[in-house]
Amino acid sequence: MQQSAAEHIGFFESVLNAFPSPVLVVDKDMEVVSRNTAAAQFFDGLDESVVHVKTGALLSCLHTASGASPCGTSRACANCVIRNSVHDAIEGHRAMRRRYRMRAKQGDSVREILLLVTTAPFLVADRTLVLLVLEDISELAELKAMIPICANCKKIRDDQAYWHHVEAYLQDHLDLQFTHGLCPDCVTKLYPQAARTLNHPDS
Numbered sequence: 001m002q003q004s005a006a007e008h009i010g011f012f013e014s015v016l017n018a019f020p021s022p023v024l025v026v027d028k029d030m031e032v033v034s035r036n037t038a039a040a041q042f043f044d045g046l047d048e049s050v051v052h053v054k055t056g057a058l059l060s061c062l063h064t065a066s067g068a069s070p071c072g073t074s075r076a077c078a079n080c081v082i083r084n085s086v087h088d089a090i091e092g093h094r095a096m097r098r099r100y101r102m103r104a105k106q107g108d109s110v111r112e113i114l115l116l117v118t119t120a121p122f123l124v125a126d127r128t129l130v131l132l133v134l135e136d137i138s139e140l141a142e143l144k145a146m147i148p149i150c151a152n153c154k155k156i157r158d159d160q161a162y163w164h165h166v167e168a169y170l171q172d173h174l175d176l177q178f179t180h181g182l183c184p185d186c187v188t189k190l191y192p193q194a195a196r197t198l199n200h201p202d203s
Contacts, residue, residue, distance in 0.1 A: 016034070016036040017036045017037045017038075019036055019038060019133070020038055021038055021133050021134065021135050022035075022036070022038045022039035022041075022042040022043070022133070022134045022135075022136075023035065023036040023038065023039055023131060023132065023133050023134075024039055024055065024058075024131075024132040024134070025129050025130070025131060025132070026055055026086055026129065026130050026132050027127075027128075027129055027130070028086075028087075028090045028128065028130075029054075029072075030054050030055045030056065030071055030072055030082075030083060030086060031052050031053065031054055031055075032052070032053050032054075032055060032058060033129060039134075042134070042136070043058060054070065054071035054072070055071060055082060055083075055086075055132070056070075056071030056072065056077075056080075056082075056083075057070075057071055059082075059102065059104060059113075060104045060105045060106065061080075061102060061103070061104060061105075062102075062103040062104060062105055062110055063076045063077065080100075080102075081098050081099070081100035081115075081117050082100060082102075082115075082117050082132070082134075085098055085117050085118075085119040085132075086119055086130050086132060088119065089119040089120060089121040089130040089131075090121060090128055090130060092121060094118075094119060094120050094121075095117060095118060095119045096118055097116040097117070097118055097135070098116070098117045098118075099114065099115070099116060099117075100114070100115045100116075100117050101113070101114050101115075102115065112138070113136060113138050114136070114137050114138045115134050115135060115136060115137070116134075116135040116137055117132070117133070117134060118131075118132075118133040118135075119131065119132055119133070149166075150163065154166055156169040
């Protein structure tokens with residue numbers, strides 16, 4: 001049975017909203033055509049009025065937020081990984097998780113955001129559009145940059161000067177789950193008899 005246009009659109013929207021990462025649908029001019037639910041949350045309650053907004057304005061890119069240069073017209077835009085990835089997709093080339101450190105305007109301050117950018121082209125009524133997937137890994141990058149850890153017990157200190165076990169800290173910040181085992185050195189130290197048996201089963 002042939003599906004109607006409305007059913008096709010409904011299916012497309014369902015697939016788009018199933019993505020846990022923010023996904024924008026953009027055209028060759030970097031204008032947003034559509035977005036998924038995760039993007040609405042990522043951009044603080046984004047609604048349908050986002051259509052025809054330039055991607056740089058949506059991201060509060062520092063070069064756009066100043067108002068001096070619309071998205072795509074500043075000198076810095078030539079090196080924009082998001083823009084270049086979209087252009088590559090328009091030409092038929094996918095981009096997979098390209099790293100991009102951008103500066104965004106946030107109130108009166110500027111903050112750095114580290115993104116993984118993925119793009120993929122698709123056709124709609126002979127018009128090429130691009131799926132633009134943005135993964136914010138800023139928090140992960142901050143954790144990797146410098147984690148204060150006790151030289152003796154290996155607990156980690158948080159921003160409020162509280163000390164946490166490594167597992168608890170990483171579970172809270174990165175939602176990681178752990179399984180536990182013993183490395184060969186610890187087996188030897190804690191269970192020397194068992195270690196000797198394992199290493200020399202015939203003795």
